[in-house]
Amino acid sequence: MHGRLKVRSTQEQEERKRLEREKKLKAYKFAMSECLTRIKNKDYDQVGLKISEELLAANPDIQTLWNFRKNIIESFEKSLNDDDLIKQFTSEMNLTEICLKKNPKSYGTWYHRQWCLLRSNSKNFGEKTQQLNWKNELGLCSMFLDLDERNFHCWRHRFFVVRHGNLSKKDELEFTYEKISSNFSNYSSWHYRSKLIEELYYQNLIDNDIFEKELNLIENAIFTDPNDQSAWIYQKWFLLEHQQSFIKELILDCSSKKLSFKFAKDFDLNQNLKFVKLNNLDLKLEENFKWNFEGDIWNGNLNNIINREDVDKLLRNLYEFKETKIKVEIMLNDGGFSNQILLDLNFESNLYEFKSKFQIHDLKLDSEILNKHLTNILELNQFEKETSKWCLLKSIELMCLIDYVKYKDKIFYFLDKLASDIDSFRKNYYLDLKQKLIANNQ
Amino acid sequence: MSDLPKDYDIIIVGTGLTESILAGALARIGKSVLHIDRNQFYGGEFASHTLNNLMEWSDKIKRYPDIENDREQNDKSCFKKCNNDLGKYYTEIEYSFSDLETQDKLLKLSRKFTLDLTPNIFYSRGQLIELLISSDVAKYCEFKMVSQILTLDRDGNVQKVPTSRSEVFKSNKLGMLEKRSMMQFVQAVLKDDNFNELIEPEQLQTISFRQLISNKKFPQIINDYLINAVAMCPNEKDNALKGLNDTKKFLTSVGRFGDSPFLYSMYGAGELPQCFCRMSAVFGAIYYLDMTIDKFHINSENRIESITTKNDKEEFKFNCKNLIIDSSYAPIDYFKSIDNLISHCILITDKTIYKNDDGLDHISLLFLPKMKDTDIYMIETSYASNCSPQGYFVVYLFCRNTRKTSRENFEKCIETFFNIGELDENKPNVLFSCFYSHIDSDYFVHELDKISNRPNNLHFVSGCQPKLDFDHHVEQAKKIFNDICPNDEFMPKPPDPEDIIFGDETENKNEISKETNQNETSE
Structure with missing residues (x-):
């Protein structure tokens, strides 16, 4: 054994580690009890900051200590001048950054950081120092997302920063494109993109060609790897989830017994309505019942219905007991829609209201683009020799969306293929879907 | 001594x-x-x-x-x-500068250049990298990703080859179906060691890789990518098995440390x-x-x-x-006297051969099949690898020698990429060149x-x-x-430096117990 190294045995290693741990534990317990006494006595001073800082740097997850620090800083706000306060906030930012490096998924730390940002920016400190600046904060987010692209704490923080700092959402859209390009399997970045698009939509800042652009992005991803879920799920959010909420507004007025709809599509409600249900009660409309179209709203008077006694009772109950929610179900003749919509009671106006969120129809949905999208996906399906589960399933959804009647045979053929061959583990899901389609389109 | x-x-x-x-x-x-x-x-x-x-x-x-x-x-x-x-x-060596003024300028920067006599890049899953990791020697060295794999297309333009899923996704050179067929091939290669999805077992040794790819009826651009940039098996004598194995080595190396399969030693x-x-x-x-x-x-x-x-x-x-x-x-x-020679060329240039929009410095690999009946490997490095001062590029060329002199092997290649004779401002100028051959x-x-x-x-x-x-x-x-040493292990991982005992073991133990005593008294 000449010339070989002597190496410590595992027992010796463990003994060493155990002693180190004991030493740490003693110090930790002492400091913690010190902090708790100070919290009890409302002893807010620099010493408390110092002790809690060391503890948090070792273990960022002690929410009690973050709250302790918030109290101390709030008490300082009365006594310190602006420059010293800025210093204090900056040191909080540094501490949270150290803590996040130790544990990038520490709820308390991210929250404390947001608190500091909000509090200091409400005093306009952010303009005076870089570290409290909203834009600068994006740099920190990017750094943590480089380390872990699926850190949802950080994605949420980023959204928080963009929203409160009123930063350009278009730049952020570009940022998500970079993130998606570097790994399109990371759904976090797609999800963030969807949040941004909704936000842009509310502010009327959305580009006209967004429909084409997003579908192109989705197609690039699914052609590169059709078995990756992320892009498909994003596509579902983009096309289908909002497609279903074709009702833009729904208002039920219990006192004047009026039901009003605002739709995304132009059509004649008098000819197309199959049924409406309020909390599972079917409204049996009289033969001469007419929906009145005013502006872009369809109004119906609930006095002119056959089972009006039941309806009256229902409305009375709702009104008296101030139920907070009511369920409305509506079905049209031409589409496969059976939408259950929950209306919330607005306590000020005493109306039950529903207002839809982001809707693709407002973006001048171009059926030509949608058809092209379907053609591409069908082509991909061919190319994959009809073996890709996602391809088949998404073609079905798209065909239902575009024209159920025209594609009926193909839809059923695909469903059978999925159930029997490609994805027999979820056989019953597909058969169920088939039954549902048949029932809804009878 | x-x-x-x-x-x-x-x-x-x-x-x-x-x-x-x-x-x-x-x-x-x-x-x-x-x-x-x-x-x-x-x-x-x-x-x-x-x-x-x-x-x-x-x-x-x-x-x-x-x-x-x-x-x-x-x-x-x-x-x-x-x-x-x-x-x-x-067997031969020569070097020259483009002109005296450049010579002065470059010699002032001499120490900022690191010129390799044997330049190379490494597969992330190659044996050298595995050895560096398993033996812990990796702690002594640093690497950079080879950020661009390039190829020369039919029209003589340099193109960047998408090497990873995300680069295929981003690529605007490939159409949708081209993306799919490239990815399908990649998946089939990675699926199993016998490449059953791609080829009959008896054909592995009998047909060339080139033949195999052309049988697949891919679009031309994919053919070029696969043969010249991924497998780098352009010759008739490279059989399908070799090509597929090389493709596999390339593909399994992608994603280990980044989007590129290759590393370059800083x-x-x-x-x-x-x-x-x-x-x-x-x-x-x-x-x-x-x-x-x-x-x-x-x-x-x-x-x-x-x-x-x-x-x-x-x-x-x-x-x-x-x-x-x-x-x-x-x-x-x-x-x-040995006729089998290997030729090298080192160039210092003032521009990159492929300008990327991102404005960053890159390390690039370009394989040039059949440049004057020999296959040339071209590696361009830059400030990115700390091998040259900012604004200068070092290009390495190497190949099997098939000509009288080293220079003759590279003549056509240098004409293609660099500003020689007729002025083309887009091409890089060669400031310094060195040619040599060895057995x-x-x-x-x-x-x-x-x-x-x-x-x-x-x-x-x-x-x-x-x-x-x-x-x-x-x-x-x-x-x-x-x-x-037939019975010994080849470079096992060395122990953690903290666990190595220097001097007498008992001394160490005393030290530890002393420490604990101190702790107890301090309390």
Whole structure:
């Protein structure tokens, strides 16, 4: 054994580690009890900051200590001048950054950081120092997302920063494109993109060609790897989830017994309505019942219905007991829609209201683009020799969306293929879907 | 040197890559190792030089043939005289600057250039990288991703090849269905080792990779990507199995450290032999540079028992049980005229061959099949690898020599990419060029091993090969290691430095208990 190294045995290693741990534990317990006494006595001073800082740097997850620090800083706000306060906030930012490096998924730390940002920016400190600046904060987010692209704490923080700092959402859209390009399997970045698009939509800042652009992005991803879920799920959010909420507004007025709809599509409600249900009660409309179209709203008077006694009772109950929610179900003749919509009671106006969120129809949905999208996906399906589960399933959804009647045979053929061959583990899901389609389109 | 031990298990001559790996592996298991090199620097033909040093080095080689070798003494059976004439190994070398003004400018920056005599890049899943990781030698070196894999398309334009899923996704050169067919092929290659989805087993050896790809009826652009940039198997003699294996090696390397399959050694490839030497020294090997082997002594059982080393001032004798020498030091009478040559070219330029929009510095690989009947590898490095000052680029070209001179091999390639003769402002200007050829030492070692009365404890190792990666050197080192120590493990992971006990063990224990006592009293 000449010339070989002597190496410590595992027992010796463990003994060493155990002693180190004991030493740490003693110090930790002492400091913690010190902090708790100070919290009890409302002893807010620099010493408390110092002790809690060391503890948090070792273990960022002690929410009690973050709250302790918030109290101390709030008490300082009365006594310190602006420059010293800025210093204090900056040191909080540094501490949270150290803590996040130790544990990038520490709820308390991210929250404390947001608190500091909000509090200091409400005093306009952010303009005076870089570290409290909203834009600068994006740099920190990017750094943590480089380390872990699926850190949802950080994605949420980023959204928080963009929203409160009123930063350009278009730049952020570009940022998500970079993130998606570097790994399109990371759904976090797609999800963030969807949040941004909704936000842009509310502010009327959305580009006209967004429909084409997003579908192109989705197609690039699914052609590169059709078995990756992320892009498909994003596509579902983009096309289908909002497609279903074709009702833009729904208002039920219990006192004047009026039901009003605002739709995304132009059509004649008098000819197309199959049924409406309020909390599972079917409204049996009289033969001469007419929906009145005013502006872009369809109004119906609930006095002119056959089972009006039941309806009256229902409305009375709702009104008296101030139920907070009511369920409305509506079905049209031409589409496969059976939408259950929950209306919330607005306590000020005493109306039950529903207002839809982001809707693709407002973006001048171009059926030509949608058809092209379907053609591409069908082509991909061919190319994959009809073996890709996602391809088949998404073609079905798209065909239902575009024209159920025209594609009926193909839809059923695909469903059978999925159930029997490609994805027999979820056989019953597909058969169920088939039954549902048949029932809804009878 | 006179106070050095006289007896060694192994003496290694030459600090090239294979020798250095062996030095590390042998010292690691406790063998006594003496490692010498004729140069004042580490690495031998793997060294990296500053611009000045490169010029000095080539001037020295040009002078070599003048040195007289005392041949007459060499025919005795009790010893063999070794070669120290680098001119026997490097058959030609020349360098030039574009003009005097540039020469002055570049020489002022000399130290900012790191020019590799044997440039190379490494597959992330190649044997060298695996060895660096498993042996922990990786802690001594740094790497950068080769960020661009390029190819020359039919129209003579340089194109960036998408190498990963995300690059395929981003690519605007590929249509939707082209993306799909490329990805389908990739998935099929990765699926199993027999490539059942792509080819009948009996065809693997009988048809060429080129044939296999054209049978698939891919769009032309995909053909080019797969044959010239991914597998790099453009020739009829590259059978489907080789092409598919190379494709697989490329693909499995993607994603290990980043989007590219290749790594480039920061500060030049010359760092690598030094990393292994450092490890070897940590485990007790003795190093002596600027010292060469003059001759080795053979006993009656046809075994080498000692060597004589020599430099300008001194001469010594050391005993050894095994001798490992780089083929460029092989005994003079073993050298025959060898026709198999490898040609190199180093260029310093002022622009990159492929301008990317991102404005960053890149390291690029470009494989050029059938440039004047030889396949040329081209590596362009930049400030990104700390091998050149900002704004300058170093281009390496290497190939098997098929012409009279090294320059002739690269002529067409240089005309294609660089500003020569007619002025084209978009092309980079060549500021400095250096051409050299050396014998194919792999072929040479193969010949050496065939010599019948060769001492049986003498091991020859070879130098660089005209292909990517240094796998070949790792394999060679493993083979020689197994010949010498058949029962030992090849470079096991060294223990954590914290766990190594220096001096007496009991002292250490006392220290720990003292510490704990202090803790208790402080409370």
